[in-house]
Amino acid sequence: MLTFAQIFVVIFVLLTTFVVILAYICILPAKMSHSLSWTVYHLIVGHWLLVNIVFHYFKAAFINPGQVPEVCVSGICLCFYCIIFYLVIFLAVFTF
Secondary structure, eight states: OOOHHHHHHHHHHHHHHHHHHHIIIIIHHHHHHHOHHHHHHHHHHHHHHHHHHHHHHHHHHHSOOOOOOEEEETTEEEEHHHHHHHHHHHHHHHOO
């Protein structure tokens, strides 16, 4: 039986494939009739966006996010970036 994650991956692949096929069947011929430079521009930018969308989706879907290292002081646990964020806010507020 498929889990929700597997179903969503299949939906993503199907919808992305549908959009790409639609672009090649409908949009590309219309753009080719106007200008070759705009057609090349749309192909380059469109493929760049497609590669980025697919790459980042599969990276987010299949890579374990891990855990945030926490620093606990007096029972208050914060990650390193939260400590830096609060330190910057503190310095910005109290130095001016």
